[in-house]
Amino acid sequence: MKRFALPLVAFALLVVLLAAGLRLDPREVPSPLIGKSVPAFALPRLGGDGATFAPADALRGQPWLFNVWASWCTPCLQEHPLLMDLARTQRVALIGLNYKDRADDALRWLARHGDPYQATLVDADGRAAIDWGVYGVPETFVVDAAGTIRFKHVGPLTDDVLQRQVLPLLQELRR
Amino acid sequence: MNAWRALLAAALAVHLLAGAQPPREARPLADDPVVEARLVAIAAELRCLVCQNESLAESRAPLALDLRREIRERIGQGASDSEVREFLVARYGDFVLYRPPVTPRTWALWAGPFVLLAVAAAVLAAAVRRGASRGAALSPQEQRELDALLASDAPREERR
Numbered sequence: 141m142k143r144f145a146l147p148l149v150a151f152a153l154l155v156v157l158l159a160a161g162l163r164l165d166p167r168e169v170p171s172p173l174i175g176k177s178v179p180a181f182a183l184p185r186l187g188g189d190g191a192t193f194a195p196a197d198a199l200r201g202q203p204w205l206f207n208v209w210a211s212w213c214t215p216c217l218q219e220h221p222l223l224m225d226l227a228r229t230q231r232v233a234l235i236g237l238n239y240k241d242r243a244d245d246a247l248r249w250l251a252r253h254g255d256p257y258q259a260t261l262v263d264a265d266g267r268a269a270i271d272w273g274v275y276g277v278p279e280t281f282v283v284d285a286a287g288t289i290r291f292k293h294v295g296p297l298t299d300d301v302l303q304r305q306v307l308p309l310l311q312e313l314r315r
Numbered sequence: 316m317n318a319w320r321a322l323l324a325a326a327l328a329v330h331l332l333a334g335a336q337p338p339r340e341a342r343p344l345a346d347d348p349v350v351e352a353r354l355v356a357i358a359a360e361l362r363c364l365v366c367q368n369e370s371l372a373e374s375r376a377p378l379a380l381d382l383r384r385e386i387r388e389r390i391g392q393g394a395s396d397s398e399v400r401e402f403l404v405a406r407y408g409d410f411v412l413y414r415p416p417v418t419p420r421t422w423a424l425w426a427g428p429f430v431l432l433a434v435a436a437a438v439l440a441a442a443v444r445r446g447a448s449r450g451a452a453l454s455p456q457e458q459r460e461l462d463a464l465l466a467s468d469a470p471r472e473e474r475r
Contacts, residue, residue: 166367172408240377266381273406275364275378 171273171292178287179271183261186238187247193259195235196287203313204233205306206281207257208269210241211249213277219296220253226302227256232310236260239269239277282306284313350390357390357399358383360413370413 182194195204207223209216227234236257238246243262250260263269272281273292282291291309293301355372361382363374371379371386382403389399403411415421453461 169364169410170408172405266378267385270381270385270406273408275407 167276168294169275171289173273173289174292176289178283178289179268181268181271183237183263183268186236186243186250186260186262193261195259195261199233199235199283200287201285202233203282203284203310204235205310206235206237206272206283208237208239208272208274208277208279210239210277211245212241213239215296216278217253219278219280219298220256222297222299222302223256224254230307230310233258237269237272237274238262239274240264240266280306282309282313347391350387353390353396354383354387357386357396361400361403362411362413364407364411371411 178196180194180196182192184190185193195206205226223234226232234257236259238260240263246260246262250257261268266274272279276294278296280293280297281289284290290313291305293306297306358372359370361371363369363371363376363379365376365378366374369376369379371382385402386399389402394402400412409415409421415424417425
């Protein structure tokens, strides 16, 4: 009986290791930008006159949320009510990045579902998004008052992520 | 039946002859074959983050097209291979490389299989040695049992 102890323990450890590995989602690539400064960029605003807006400069001194979305993206619609709620109840600036979309489609989408953003920037060819390490839509970033990226969420925001990670972080950043 | 087939053959012939053109060379996809060759060499070692089991060179995902465009531009601007890789790793992390860098964090990943192999070899060696030592001299009791068994074997053979 004692002979089986060591292989059994080794097997049990292996099961634990593999189970932990199976729970990880390879689609959630951890961002190397956490802790780094926001990339410097300026983009035209959606529905604007073409004048560019640079959030890194304009929003220095307050924490802000950066949400990458597109009118062709179904999960974006999933998280939209949460964003609308966030914009209404929290005093945090929400900046949208319209990713590889058409301006009239985007405007129509916002008109139809509501516009939670202080400003939506247009990234028609996706170049600015690459600087943020965006590889899918939607993605949401939390940036602190000093312009450092503190958190990234890949995929649609859920109530769980909001309550457990985003809102506590925002509270901490506002102090 | 024959009439229909004849009609079909005729229609096919007309269709094919009408569209006949001399064969042309397919237009190359890229302007600069040298840059493209470097692009493919670099991108083949990078992971496409959308279709994660494809390399950046072969993936047709929109993000892959965008990233290949970025790489092509950087090569055109004179970036070295490692600069291009750094550009992508800075934005997407080590996961974008198919060859993870050898750092303290990835030491377990690189050495793991060899360590497991060494452990397995050690266990195997120990087991073999234990088995071999057990097959050595029999105790006197075991020798007597063996003799008894051998002796009883002979009559049983004859009885058959």
